[in-house]
Amino acid sequence: MNLPWVESPFFNEILKTKNLTEEEKQLATEYNKNGFVVLRNVFPEDVIDQVKADMNQKGFNEDFPVTVYRDKTRIQDLWQYSDSTKQISSNDTIMKTLEMLYDREPIPFQTLNFKFGSQQRAHSDTIHFSSIPARYMCGVWVALEDVTPENGAVFYYSGSHRMPEYNFAHIKDAPEDTTYNDYVQYEDFMQSIMNVSEFDKKFFYAKKGDALIWSSNIIHGGSKVEAEGSTRYSQVTHYYFKDCIYYTPMLSNMVTNELYLRNGFKNIKTGEPVQSNFNGHNITPISTGKDKSILNNRLDEVKKIMDLVKLKNKIVNKLFK
Incomplete structure (x- = not known):
């Protein structure tokens, strides 16, 4: 079945x-049930402290030139300038755990480093990062300092990964393209879903070095920072998995199936560009204009046939004119 085995309806039979070791069985069972697992004290303190130093000396230092996005709260893809950030995202324990959970090679492709709590509203990562086959994506959040109710803990809704992957095809009445200007509509929609759901909202009060692995579709966000100015150093790494087609539903037209494909991103661990395919089968996307594509290898053949039909009609018209 084209789903990660930990999200398969046949999970218990596959298990x-x-x-697997007893510990691995427990992790897989928790992940299947809740949509997340916690790994305690994964990262050595010296690596964590170096990440924080790189964040301050490079990521949040306006005099240090970068070509990636940053603001006062976060910097994206600090791994391009920080070996310690890259080391966190490529950690052996994390990579082995992800490969066990997904049965495919994990591909770290994006880092987000936070100096302060994000205070981000409830959302699923699938609106930003999705795949074909579905759900071959996850996030790993790492505490670079202790988290308390004062500095804005990550929250998540346990079990919410079992919901559909909501996108703008579920929200908008018209089949129109969307941009990040529409994102607040998605946030409003997801909050309304959570308001009527039976999922438990939990907070991750992590200790420095702890890691939270979450499924692509679990609903999560950042709680309010109660103590103004308090830091909450952390790093999120987003992972895809090998042999998928990768795209962003937020920027795709999910009604017409015109996808915003994520092409050319690099595997953080290897530095190599990642090639999209469907379970090892290449599919050539066809551009529909601007930044979207459709996945249909047959369209080229259809075009050739139509050209032949036109040529035939042209010849027939000449013969019987």
Whole structure:
């Protein structure tokens, strides 16, 4: 089945066939049920402290030139300038755990480093990062300092990963293209879903070095920072998995199936560009203009046939004119 085995309806049957340790079985079972797992004290303190130093000396230092997005709260893709950030995202324990959970090679492709709590509203990562086959994506949030109710803990809705992957095809009445200017509509929609759901809202009061692995579709965000100015140093790494087609629903037209494909991104661990495919089968996207494409290898053949039909009609018209 084209789903990660930990999200498959056949999970319990598949689990019986796996050659896993008891600890791995427990992790997989928790992930299947809740949509997240916690790994305690994964990262050595010296690596964490170096990440924080790089954040301050490079990421949030306006005199240090970068070509990536940053503001006062976060910097995207600091790994391009920080070996310690890259080391966190490529950690052996994390990579092995992800490969066990997904049965595919994990591909770290984006980092977000936060100096302060994000205070981000409830959302699913699938609106930003999705794949075909579906759900081969996850996030790993790492505490670079202790988290308390004062500095804005991550929150999540346990079990919400089992919901549909909501996008603007569920929200808008017209089949129009969307941009990040429409994002607040998505946030409003997701909050309204959570308001009527039975999922428990939980807070991750992590200790320095702890990691939270979450499924692509679990609903999560950042809680309010109660103590103004208090830091909450943390790093999120987003991972895809090998042999998928990667795209962004937020910038796609999900009604007409015109996808904003994520092409040319790099595997943080290897530095190599990642090539999209469907379970090892290449599919050539066809541009529909601007920044969107459709996935249909047959369209070229259809065009050739139509050209032949036109040529035939032209010849027939000449013969019987």
